Amino acid sequence: MDAFLQFVFSGLTVGAVYALVALGFTIIYNASDVVNFAQGEFVMLGGMITWFAHDAGLPLWAAALIAIALTSLVGVALNKLAIEPARGAPVISIIIITIGASILIQGAAQLVFDKQIHRYPAFSGDAPIEVMGATILPQSIWVILGALAVFVALWLFFTRTLMGKAVLATANNRLAAQLVGIDTGGIMTLSFALSAAIGALAGVLVTPITLVSYDVGVALALKGFAGAMLGGMGNPKGALVGGLVLGLLEALTAGYLSSQYKDAVAFIVILGVLFVMPQGLFGKTAAERV
Amino acid sequence: MSKWIQLAILAALIAILPVFFPSGYYYRIGALVFVNGIAVLGLVILIGFAGQISLGHAGFAGIGAYACALAPEQFGLHPALALLLGAVLSAGIAALIGRPILRLKGYYLAVATLGFGILVAMTIQNERALTGGPDGMAVEELGLRDLLRDLGWRVSGGEFWYGVCGIALLIGAWIALNLRDSPTGRAMRALHGSEIASRTLGIDVARQKLVAFVISAVFASVSGSLLALQNRYITPDVAGFMHSIELVTMAVLGGAGSVMGGIFGAAILTLLPQVLTVLADYEQVVLGVIMVTVMIFMPQGLLPSIARRLRRTRK
Numbered sequence: 001m002d003a004f005l006q007f008v009f010s011g012l013t014v015g016a017v018y019a020l021v022a023l024g025f026t027i028i029y030n031a032s033d034v035v036n037f038a039q040g041e042f043v044m045l046g047g048m049i050t051w052f053a054h055d056a057g058l059p060l061w062a063a064a065l066i067a068i069a070l071t072s073l074v075g076v077a078l079n080k081l082a083i084e085p086a087r088g089a090p091v092i093s094i095i096i097i098t099i100g101a102s103i104l105i106q107g108a109a110q111l112v113f114d115k116q117i118h119r120y121p122a123f124s125g126d127a128p129i130e131v132m133g134a135t136i137l138p139q140s141i142w143v144i145l146g147a148l149a150v151f152v153a154l155w156l157f158f159t160r161t162l163m164g165k166a167v168l169a170t171a172n173n174r175l176a177a178q179l180v181g182i183d184t185g186g187i188m189t190l191s192f193a194l195s196a197a198i199g200a201l202a203g204v205l206v207t208p209i210t211l212v213s214y215d216v217g218v219a220l221a222l223k224g225f226a227g228a229m230l231g232g233m234g235n236p237k238g239a240l241v242g243g244l245v246l247g248l249l250e251a252l253t254a255g256y257l258s259s260q261y262k263d264a265v266a267f268i269v270i271l272g273v274l275f276v277m278p279q280g281l282f283g284k285t286a287a288e289r290v
Numbered sequence: 291m292s293k294w295i296q297l298a299i300l301a302a303l304i305a306i307l308p309v310f311f312p313s314g315y316y317y318r319i320g321a322l323v324f325v326n327g328i329a330v331l332g333l334v335i336l337i338g339f340a341g342q343i344s345l346g347h348a349g350f351a352g353i354g355a356y357a358c359a360l361a362p363e364q365f366g367l368h369p370a371l372a373l374l375l376g377a378v379l380s381a382g383i384a385a386l387i388g389r390p391i392l393r394l395k396g397y398y399l400a401v402a403t404l405g406f407g408i409l410v411a412m413t414i415q416n417e418r419a420l421t422g423g424p425d426g427m428a429v430e431e432l433g434l435r436d437l438l439r440d441l442g443w444r445v446s447g448g449e450f451w452y453g454v455c456g457i458a459l460l461i462g463a464w465i466a467l468n469l470r471d472s473p474t475g476r477a478m479r480a481l482h483g484s485e486i487a488s489r490t491l492g493i494d495v496a497r498q499k500l501v502a503f504v505i506s507a508v509f510a511s512v513s514g515s516l517l518a519l520q521n522r523y524i525t526p527d528v529a530g531f532m533h534s535i536e537l538v539t540m541a542v543l544g545g546a547g548s549v550m551g552g553i554f555g556a557a558i559l560t561l562l563p564q565v566l567t568v569l570a571d572y573e574q575v576v577l578g579v580i581m582v583t584v585m586i587f588m589p590q591g592l593l594p595s596i597a598r599r600l601r602r603t604r605k
Contacts, residue, residue, distance in 0.1 A: 035397050085586045091396045092343050096542050097585045099535055104578025111571055222404070222531070229401040260416040267405035274402050275390040 015247020021224025040221030046203025047212030075196025232280030317448030332509025341482030346407025352529025354511030426525030545591025
């Protein structure tokens, strides 16, 4: 039982990061029908910039804020330079564009920062907290609470604010949204900034546990993408649940079956779910327009 | 351009280029272009003709490569037969998983194929006792070169594989060009345009997608096998996610809708890293910029866009 709880804790921590990446995917997908494979790079930038700012002498909170702000700018630039000009391109072109952007950001990070692995201190110390015979790091609690907070904030944003509803309207029908006076260009910018900020936040929170280097983004993007698809693309609830389930599956597989095949189980489950429910767990079945 | 002219141009290029090679090393690069080109031809059929995405085709390349590495070692099979075995195995697996996977569309199809590729790569990486894990394993010599030598024809390893892979690429291009205008190829391209319209015309959409998937899997498998046989060594990278992405990028960058475009893309992206090594640290940045800009400004891919521009200026 203790062991089980231990696996659950580590699964929730990793899952919360996947969920944050998946939420970032969801926001951009909702606004533009684009799956942004450079999403993992936002997480990397969040961790890297925080480390460098902290290393330069800034307090950790200031470094984190700078990292989130700068990463948002990168997100906006990505939209303006690569996504907007290619609007309406087929899915495969979008995939290649965003993977190209991901390679580009990685390459730039190598040049601007370095190729080393970095870590900064945890926010509330490293002393493990004991819970019913298992232990959890204070930083893990930060990560899990961070994911939940972001989810609740997004939920409020999309259901309770005019701006949030404008984003949903833009996603639903861009032209119609424009006709009722919504600044759809501004909504796109906002979506990319928000998504990048959430990715950066994930990086800020998780770096004390998993460390950061210029090349951590790709794996995170794949897992976040898988989590988002598992939950059903475009649904924030699906992203949260999909990410957490993916993390738990990995941790439990690593604990009880084989640590080498932990990623395998995740993908087998995803394949299984998609075969039975081609739209993911929470996805709506879309009618195809002829 | 007619099929035969295209094939003739390709054959002429393969035959003439070695004249300009300053050293034997270039034969190896050429052979690598051809090997990638074969896998890309499969993706041209899958993506360009049938309009289906795969982010996991390196998985089939991995199956082909490790068939050539394992079958001779484990069962004493001749490497040439191992290539066939790999192709049959890939076709079988593609047929098996293709049916459920190809029901998915767009990004869902992308994540499912991605999952398949990762599963193959992970299996190869983790079954250390069999595959040597991440360190890779040695591959037996094909033995054909010794045969040629006994017949009195001495060729270097580089020249030999340049020739073999060049011929394989020509055969692949011939198959792809034939397929394009066959009833099957027309059906594939029709369902690419609109699944519903082609269904009302009596096309068995699920079947045509599956055919495209199986054919492209065989192309990828043969490409992996040839890579393993010429390098005499293979690592799990051949099945990795990045290799899948490379192949798709080659196909789409060159022009997924056209056979020659795919080969052109394979050549560009295989040669690019060789050229970019001069840039050292800037290599990744430049590669990323090229991928993004080509896709934005030439969504049809390099070769079709260039061809259209030439045609326009002629008018």
